[in-house]
Structures are given as structure tokens and as C-alpha cells.
Amino acid sequence: MMVAANVRDVAALARVSVGTVSNVLNGTKKVAPGTEKRVLEAIETLGFVRNDAARQLRVGQSRMVGMMVLDVGNPFFTDLARGVEDTLALSSRSLILGNSAEDAAREESYLHLFEEQRVAGLLVTPVSRTTDRLERLRRRGTPVVLVDRFGGIGDFSSVSVDDRRGGQIALQHLVDIGRVRPTFIGGSSAVVQVSERLHGAQSVLSEAGIAPLRVIERPYMSADAGRDAAEELLALEPSERPDSIFAANDLLALGVLQALTRAGVRVPDDIAIIGYDDIYFAASAAVPLSSVRQPTWGMGKAAAELLTAEIDGTAGSEFQHVVFEPELMARESTRVPA
Amino acid sequence: MMVAANVRDVAALARVSVGTVSNVLNGTKKVAPGTEKRVLEAIETLGFVRNDAARQLRVGQSRMVGMMVLDVGNPFFTDLARGVEDTLALSSRSLILGNSAEDAAREESYLHLFEEQRVAGLLVTPVSRTTDRLERLRRRGTPVVLVDRFGGIGDFSSVSVDDRRGGQIALQHLVDIGRVRPTFIGGSSAVVQVSERLHGAQSVLSEAGIAPLRVIERPYMSADAGRDAAEELLALEPSERPDSIFAANDLLALGVLQALTRAGVRVPDDIAIIGYDDIYFAASAAVPLSSVRQPTWGMGKAAAELLTAEIDGTAGSEFQHVVFEPELMARESTRVPA
DNA sequence: GATTCGAGTTATATCGATTCAATCGTCCTC
């Protein structure tokens, strides 16, 4: 269990000063070719690896970026994270991923961790509407970019998709295929994405003069929750059942689909289903699932670019809001019955 | 852009020494209740958050654990990561997740990052067979546990599933339903999991006296790669086509399923398919996919426990190998045609 | 030949939390 070598050891072996070693490591100042070679050889033979804690303490900032997501089990967020990761790599930064699992306490604990780490920047898909912690982070000088959420509250740059529009698109599609008793299945209404999609959906209904939207709320947007919600619908009198379902994300929709199919309900003939996110698995589901697509990887890239600009100080003084447009992906699950 | 408060500021405001602040923060030594209260109030009013880089520099080790996975886009690995994360939280440690994407260069770069961070421990699903870097990490005193791979090479504790047995189970199942011309679709044979599953499969064939297994290798195990491999099979003369496919993971299998169905091939009647991992989406696929299940979350938990024991020094001197048993999940995609 | 210049190098202060030997009180014991 040998002790790790440090710059001092490297300097001694290469017969130079620690300052020179640092210059070789960071390329901040010119170093004579011969000297550089000696230093690199010393690093090699000692197996020296820079202690980032020391570097960070001195420099005052980490080379890491923190990212808070609502659910790592949801392919939407892992795709997002990959877009971010690929983009950060270009400026040799890396990502610490935190999973709040839609839980405010877990979110808080990760934000605290990120703050202790003095991350260079933060990408957040917040659980709730309160931004106290984020304000604090920013006051400390840490750039924050909201992801998948328009930065209306508080002044933060943001990358988002027009969720209200997405809700409209989904419900308009259901209306277009002749459905008149839609039900919305969503996660906690405290999650902004959920309530926005719901509002969008409701706006279509009021215009079309259709009965108000039935709403089923589940604390968490997983496939299990979707199955569970479907059970609730199956317990209704057949005459009371909806003829179509708009689920706030694809995991919910896939769970619903599975439970309905198992119970002998025909999709889309008896009940049509449309989801949200267009994750990869939506298209290959038992009944290929209609969904509202978001340009996931691109959103991650855009978010990372906004953040990088703020970190490097190349961003303007104004906060930017990049808003992507959602897109309908109509598939079998909302086909018009023959 | 105020400068962050440090322990010195807190100490001054609470009228104590920095040592006392540290004791309150870490609970290392008893502090009088009144003093503690003053310190906590000072922390509150200053909005002080400990600088972890400084802490880590002094202590010599981080509270983070690194984890290298082959593909974050694969639900198998995110489930694994959640098992790890949940378990690490019990000892208030957290996780940095690195995605090698089955690429040795990316793996190397993440391992370097983890080494710079002086992570407390490392969980690795390695891409290749070489363990130089891991040996170095360990020589430096960082515990390493291999995940999803038996630690035959080099002395590392490990958590794994008997992949050879899994391959046997899958192919035996295909033989049991009467298939005689199976094809194996896998990722790079440099990935140990792939070659083990293949070996297991081949061992069944030689015993059953069936023609040797056709093998299609793709560099990466994604659904796209699966679709691509299926195209290759579709280009064959119908008489040359396999009657069954064993895919090295479910993503590949789902891609294959999609391409075959689109081309009008009936599954399972014309070609039966079995995958591996039993990810959530396997059961809800267009044709519910048979698969070989691994106890994913439990593997993550076991790995985190082994690692935690090594970090805390409560592990014995012997390296441990936890081996889980794979389990057949037979579904529609390998049903015996009526 | 003296002076300036500049590339290369060095020595040292610094970042902020933790640690540990030393100190300070206060109470207890004989």
C-alpha cells in the first residue's frame, strides 16, 4: 500500500522545481522541450496522477458539472444525459449525475453535495417550483441552467420543450381520431412538466366543447404506476371507462398498455393511448405506442452549451431560453379503428 | 458574486476556534451544547457549505465511489446503478457514474478521472481483459470490485452472474422447443460477458449434436445493432436462415425482433428469439420477449456491500466472489407453434 | 562593454478543512 507520488516527488526525480512540473501538467507557461521530456518521464516512472482535490482547492472550482434528473430509470433522461456528456467532453469537463427520483428530499441532498463539490455548473430538472437552493448556488457564482423546464420563475437560462403545446398536440390527436372521453394519467401535479402538459390538454377540450378531462394522479411516473392507474380504470363500470388515455410520459403509457392488454381491453379499438417523450421502447411495444417526441439528445447538447458559455464567461448578460417544439409520433396505439 | 464563507468566518462569528467548528461539522469530538448551537447558527446565517476539496485534501480520500458501466442507455446498468446508489447512501457515500460505451479509450479516460478524484472505491464492469489500470488503482489503496464479471484474472472481489450457465439455459431452451439452427448475435467478443454466454451456448450444441452455432458479431450491443444484424440474416436464402436467435442482451433482441417483424417474418413461428438481462421492456415488447433474468438490483446492492466492507476495512483478507444464478423467463417469443 | 530583453526556471505563499498536542477551567478527592 505505497503512498501516492506527488508533484514534489516528480520535481525531485526530474531535477526541476514543482512550478515547472505544474507548467508541464497544465501548459500554462512554456517549458523547454528537454525539460518537459524529463518531467514526463518522471511522471511515467512514478505513476503520478494529479490529486484533483488539491488542484481544485487552489483554483477554487471543479472541472465537474452536476446534473439533477427526475428519474435515471427513464430512457428520456439517460438520453438527455448522454447529450450533455458528449458536449461537456469537448471542453474536457465531466458529469456527476444525481437522481432525485422525483423526491424533494433527495433533490436537496444532491444539491448540497454539488455545492460541497463546488461544481463548475449545474443542470437541473427541478422537482418542485421553489428555487431557494438554486438561487443560493448562483449567488455563490455557480451557473445554473434549467433543463426541460422554462425558466419563468427566477432568472435562469433554460432549455425546454413547450410542454403546454405538447399537451395540446396529444389531446388534439385524440380528438382528431374521434375520441370524446379522454383521461389524463400523470405524476404529481407538483412536477411542472406534468401540470403544463395537463393544461395544454385541457385547453383543447374546452375549445372542442368536450366534457372535462378526467385526471388520475400518481406520485411517481413509472411503468408500475401506469399499471396501477390502469387497474383503477378497469374497476369502473364499462360505460364509465374512457375511450382514450393521454399519459404524461411513455413509462406510464407502457404500464397502462400492459395492464389493459392483460385485462382483455383492445388497444386502440376500446381505448386509444398516447404517451410522451417517444423513448426508444415506445415504437417497439406490444402495440406500437403513439407519443409526443422531444429532441432529447439535442436538448442535452443545448443545455450543456448554454452552461459552458456561462461558466467560461462567454455568455451575454441576458438569460437565454431555448425552446424546442414537440412533435407528434402517431402509431398503432391511436389508429382509427377500421 | 460574494465570496463563500469558510470555517474561519464561521469560527469568528460563533466566537470559537476553527477546530471547534470542525468538531461540530464532523462530530469527532464532544462539543458543549451551547457552543454547538452558536456554531450551527453561524453556519446558518453565513450560508456556509463545507468545501469538500479542502476536506478531501486533508483526509486523503473522497466520499465518492466511482462506477464504470458499459452502457447507460441499457436499463440493466441503470438498475444496477440504482442498487449501488441505494446501498451506498446507507453509509452516506455517493456515486459518480462513468459510461464507457464499450470503448476502451473512454474507459481509460474515466478511470483516470476516478484516480484523480481519489475515489474511495471503484466498481467496474470492464470492457477488456487487461487490468493494468485497476491493479494500479489498487496498489494506491483504492478497493476495486468487479461487477457482472467473475474476478478470475487478477485478485479482485467480484459480483457476477454465471454467464456460461446463462448461455446454456438460453440455448437449452431453444433446443427444448425443437429448434435446430440457432444463431448467436453478440457484441464484441472482447467483452467477457459476450464470450462467456457464447461458450455456454456452444457447449449445449456440441452435447446435443446439432450443427455449430452461427455467430454474428456487432461492435456495440444496442437495438440499432440488433436491427442491423437482422438485416444480415434477412439477406440470406430462406433455406439458410436460422430458426432461432439467441441475442447477448435484450436491446439487441428487441432490435432484431423489430426488424424481423417489419420484414414479415413471424416470431416465434418462423424464428424464435431469446434475449438476456430481462430488462423491464422485454415483457412489454410487440412479441413479449423471452429472456435470461439476472437479479439486477440485488447485484448492485451486493457489489456496494462488498466494496463498502473493503473501504471500511471490515472485509477479510480473502477476496470474495458472489455469484448469482441466472433464470429463464420464457415468454411468447419462444412459444412452441401450435 | 554595458544594457536591455526574454525565455525558462525557481521559491514561496496560498487555498480551506482537519488533526493533534497543548492549554484552560472546573470539579473532585484526599
Added chain:
DNA sequence: GAGGACGATTGAATCGATATAACTCGAATC
């Protein structure tokens, strides 16, 4: 009332990399 004993607190040293001001030495300039 002296001497311990013990709990609470202090303050300086420390971890390792980086930044900066100072310095060296040879070449160019006049």
C-alpha cells in the same frame, strides 16, 4: 488547599497543486 482528572477548547501544522514575483543566463542591441 494542593493535586489530579477530565471535558472542552485552542491554534499551529498539514495535505498537494497552482500562481506569482523574483531571478538566471545567454543573446541581441547600441
